[in-house]
Amino acid sequence: MISTPSLALAPINHHGRRLRRRYGKVRDHLFTFLDHPDIAADNNGSERELRPTATYRKVTGGFRSNWGADFFANVRSVVGTAARHGLDAYTAIKNAVTGASLPIAPLPG
DSSP, X not given: OOOOOOOOSOOSSHHHHHHHHHHHHHGGGTTHHHHOTTSOSSOHHHHHXXXXXXXXXXXXXXXXXXXXXXXXXXXXXXXXXXXXXTOOHHHHHHHHHHTOOOOOOOOOO
């Protein structure tokens, strides 16, 4: 395992101290991608998952109700997760609605 860099330098302003505390809590996980090459070093996958939602919001002007926004987010989550596991949207939504277990293999990592 690769050792994580030291956080020995003390920041001089509030924002630096806050960032140092945040990184101190997760420092053992900051460089996980070095030990596990199958894990991405960036969050581009997450950004790509959010892009259709942002586009929808810009084109339509948003949602008229909170439940509509929540419903859209839930469907996007189910469909996006299923796609990463190689399942089609119909099967994923049907399984989510009926409470059936998803016949998927665990993600690598």
